[in-house]
Amino acid sequence: MAGTLPAAGPAAAADAQRVTVDLAASEGPVMLGANGTLYGLSDDGVPSDAMLAPLKITSVSQKPEGGAQHPNGDALTVSKSFFRNGGGEINVMMQDIYAKWPYEDLGIEDYLPKVDKIVKEVAADPNSERFVYIPFNEPDQIWYNLGTSDQAQYEINRDRFFKDWKTVYERIRAIDPDARIAGPNESGYHTRLLTDFLAFAKRENVLPQIMTWHELDSSSLKNFQGNYDNYRSMERQLGIAPLKINIDEYANRRDLSVPGQLAQWVAMFERNKVYANQAYWDAAGNLDGNVVRSNIPNGGWWFFRWYAGLTGDTVKVTPPQANAVDTLQGLASYDRKRRQAQVLLGGSAGDADVVVRNVSRSVFGRTVTATVAEAAWSGYEGQHATPRVLARTKVKVAADGTVTVPLRGLHKMSAYRVVLTPGGSGTPAAASVPWSASYEAEDAAITDGKVYTQGTVSNANGYAASGTKDVGSLSMATSKVDFTVDVPRAGTYDLAILYGNQSGTPATQKLSVDGRAPATVSYPSTENWTYRAKKDVTVDLPAGRHTLTLAKGDAEVTLDRVDLTARASAVPSASYEATLADISGRPSYDYSSSAGVGTGSLGLRPGDKAVFDVYAPRDGYYSVVPRSSAPVRLELHGQKVTAVPGKALRLYLVAGNNRVAVTAKSASVRSLDVSGAGSTSGTLSYEGASATLAGGAKLVDSAYASAGSSIGWLGNSAASTAEFTVDAPKSGRYMLVISYAHNERRDNGHSYNTDIMSRTAELTVGTAAPRTVTFKNTWSWDDYWTLGVPVDLKAGSNTLTFGNASAWAPNIDRIELGRVIG
Template sequence: MSRAAPPSRLFIAALLLAGSAVVLAPATASAADTTVTVNLAQRGKVPTRAGAGFLYGLNQDGSGPADSVLQPLRPMLFRGGGARIAGHGWLGDGYRAGSGYQVRVDSAISQARRVTAAPYNATYHLLVSDVWGADTEQPANTVYPCDNGDCTNWRSFITRLVTDVRASGVRVRYDIWNEPDGTGFWPRGVNSAQYYQMWNTAVTEIRRLDPGAVIVGPSYSGYNHTWLNDWVARTKADGTLPNVLNWHFGNDPAADAADAQAILSARGVAPMPLTIDEYLFSQQQHPGYLAWYLDRLAVSDVSAAAHAIWSDCCVAGTLDSVLWNGQPTGQWWVYRAYAQMTGNVVATTNGNGMAVAATIDPAAGRAVALLGNQNGQTGTTTVVFNGVTNFVVDGRVRVTVQRIPDQSPLSGPVVVSSADVTVTGGTISVPVAVQSGTDAYTVTLGAPLDGGGGGGGPLIIDANSPDFQYGANWGLTTGVPDMYAGTANWSYVGGATATLRFTGTQVALHAVRDMDQGRMTVSVDGGASQTIDNYAPARNASGVVWTSQVLPNGPHTVTIVNTGQRSPASTGTNIALDRADVTQAAVLTVDGNVRGTGLNQFNYSADWGLATGIPDMYAGTANWSYTAGSTATFAFAGTQIALHAVRDIDQQMIAISIDGGAESIVDNYAPSRNASGVVWTSPTLANGNHTLRVRVTGTKNPASSGWNVAIDSVDVR
């Protein structure tokens, strides 16, 4: 875990719960065109979802976050041990098992119990040093394991911990000491004689008590060839090699993993699983870099990796800030897309700072490419797909491009385009205009991913996505081959209610029709209910059973109720929801530096400046003012508009109005920077011409250090 100053500053001083480091913000990247390739004919391993892991992602008892936002990510790894929970662990109890120790053990076991069971079946790395009390809050007079050569108390701690874990019946992997190269956790020296005493004592005792235990280490704060080489040699000689080789961060996971395996080979050690239990520094935690890192993990030997935490340690239940007030962020949607990359990994080539990983899954009806950049790269990236034979109809294949912006919260990716493209010689080329260096993109052939915005085809929402909410008496079945995303949300109890919230103009509901299905009612926005009979003499698992009327563009709620009734021919009263197809008005995104007096142009008064080359803003531009009374207007045609602007520690308040109506005051102060998030969204408007007006108020939040206003872009529907 790390804490960092706002990324708007040149230097980011990071105090890692995983160690101390000073990190430079990424250099601004100029727009440059590049090409990456995807060869759908060259198929390899089944995707491992190695990057779908979280350090301190759960709340204290493991019950949060909700399944609705956790299951869609298909997580593989969790790591925890009760860090920062009051009581300070074994250390705080006077180097014995008291209430401080117990609360941390209970937290870790509760978390592990949830995520190691179905439907997650994930791995849990228990941070032994957290339970002991080494979470950077140790007092100066702390007696560390094996001080003065005495390991007696440390051995007693290990004995008690392993005994308690085994008694719980929950299987964990023992990550013995977090970052033993930093003074915040282990001030006795990296690879020191005392460190090896501590390590060997722990490994010997764990294996004595539980011969089948899996041990993880050394968990250095960063990949270091020299440290790891020396460590492998020493632990091999001592007979205390772990079962899993682990480190944190690093430059490129694929390169680091190759080097680690080379070290093992050179030392005569058989290959072993590799994990990275913390990745992404503060300034890297945005969709663009996350997608790049996941792409590199896809071609590495790393079996699992955990997203690092920087602002809400350690039991906030936010998936390491991947959730914002319980809602998905841009990073969440990258993980969601990553989870939908099923089937087989295919061969790819990268270019000019852009990375791509891709999969093909004929059973799911699609191939998926995930694009991310390392250096804030913009410009046009052309994705060349070779070996295109699947999903082709009459010589054409449906291609959908989605943009995942760096926003918190984010209701879904934006569909940039969705169209049928002619396949020539098994090849198509898809240009992707990367406007902001913090954006990620997906390109799908065939069925598009669920989640997204308007334009070029329906938004497909799996019934197991966060947009669907379920009351009591609903169940979830996974691995259903004839249903979208392989999931079915079902109920056979009369009165069981589900709701779907969406924004758009029409929705079609897909559900199972079969000989054991019952009747349900469907209503929109609290209106009259319509009864739908899902009985059929033969199964159709994903057909459309109901379509709404055309609705005003805007937010709507569909309510679905199991009536508990059935057709006389039916053998049951089950209802099984598959997905929804939402028709949305196309989204037009306009950069704040598109200037003029016509439609879809910004018109600025005096005292506005322009900054360019800003990697975390749309098209790299910011139009800014700190002068009270300065205005910006934007003329558009549509039914709704959303304003993107900078929120940061130095921003003031703005007043926003539509068509000369009442102003809404928006405070752009925030304790940490969000350069391109939505700060205000209009109500649904009558379809026609409108004018947005932004006024600099000259007032600010008392916590703000400045008077700036910086406009990024607008989204028009």
């Protein structure tokens, strides 16, 4: 983990980069335009509501209902979860009605009936005004070849495209007169085409309401500003009022999931107030590489959660180098009403000074509390706990109104958040940062393995890798990687292993310390060898130098990096500051004291609400303590409970993110403190073998299931069901955690999309109406994931029945139930 020097420490490092933030130079209200995704949603529930709601996503791009391009991600289907979680608008990629890539060119006459069907369906939706039609996708490459260097041929192709654009545009408007249409949607920025297109579209009265193009190259980080400025100058020259812009595909594989890379893209889009959607390179339903499974955040998700937390106006940020690829970039916001300034930055290693200018003493006082946190890269499929606070210090506002926050030892792939709030009285609690060190696999001693280069500027669509290298081909019996580590003291250390496993089942390696008897490390499957996940284990080490060996077990596993961190306490804990929570109503912000957590307190009255995003490493019970001046009301998983100040509640949290809402008649709330490792004491557990099976459902052997078998062949018939009888000690709201596996896929012949399928099951509790539960693909039939579903049980015997009359349900290993209030 990166560290920071306290404000009163040594002078700035001579080679520290400088990021300057000017709170007096407003760029306009925070728009959150750059948090969109292409095929980021695959099904209702994938990703989960708890993953969607905190990000305040402004736009997504999805295929039309029934489109053959991919097996899921239909716009109308996913709109339900998107809109109920505060989503903005949905771009309908109309040509994704076709199956092949590039789209089969059957002529405009074949396309028009498809256009009619799409528009009629969207126009009939109750939220039709929140959809945007994108009639063509990458016409510079597909169907029209508008990128040809032959000018004569370009003009022929251009005129055919313009004719078809007008035809389709008018066809859409004839069916849906209020339709918003976007385009031309080229694969990159093309001055020649856009100049001609704007002139034509204005003349023929077929201007899009939203201008779209793609930025899909590393050079976009350098060139986008020029492209944007050039486009706006075209509008002015043609007398066209500024159109809304949506860069509806951006970034490369090496950028997605990487907080430091994402910071660069988001900074330039938010600065220019354009909307932007991350590109879809791999799997639908994970917000383009930022959600693990369905409900677990990675480092990228936390960066976007920070982005969604910006309020007020964005203000001018001057980076060390403007518009430069892979350099330190940032964005910042200033909210005078909340008396907060926030800076997000990333993209470079080393040291930096964040210099904030025009810090108003009438807003902040003579001192500010500067809180610094890090969102690290944890892989595309690697879980990331609540970002660790690296520093919390009280800083004097200089006579010229500046505050300098030194950051030392930045990691290139991490993003950082600096929050400034009024200092008030008292001393903020110093951040507790455990010793930590990282070790690259390519720098270790490698036996019978090979170093591969990944995700560089010149190979931007390679997968991200720490240090741009990893170690693969560890396929021989003698294959191993020896890491030499040096720890400062004896104790227990957390070892995080960034790995890849495409073997088709969970795979193992042997972990040994200094050549002693090895322990087995089991790695769940990943999408492929380079779609990185993270495995957390613990090791006990004496002080000094050691060799940690990861040797081949039962299958090949690739290795990228290991992180070794001293365990600070036996029980993990995190404190969530109330002044940084999501709010509704009109709560007040009080910074009179910076003692303790250090970001003040939130005053709640009737009608006010604060929502905290609470991370749990696994399903189970945790201790939740509100630091408040009076009793507050907590709501979790649809269950409400009164919490007394300082008194712990035992609450059931599901693995990943949990949204905890806090209300009060009148209370000052400073933080929500959560601790624990996910206790299962007091839960009800039932193996698949205990269920009553009917209609062809049967137990199937599985070496990786908890009891050696799981329920298979479930569904595809109304008669095929699995019924569990559970004995609830009390009536009330329970969390039902289902352990399941499935690996259904559909190969559409695309070279870069996996086209994984989700499965569903109808869950019936007693005599209640059935509800549909969606289960994301687990990458193999032998990998069991968990999914939490709130259910209401009566005291005594209850039946939980799973089935699916029209399609196969997932294989079910076991179920566990815990009262929400334990």
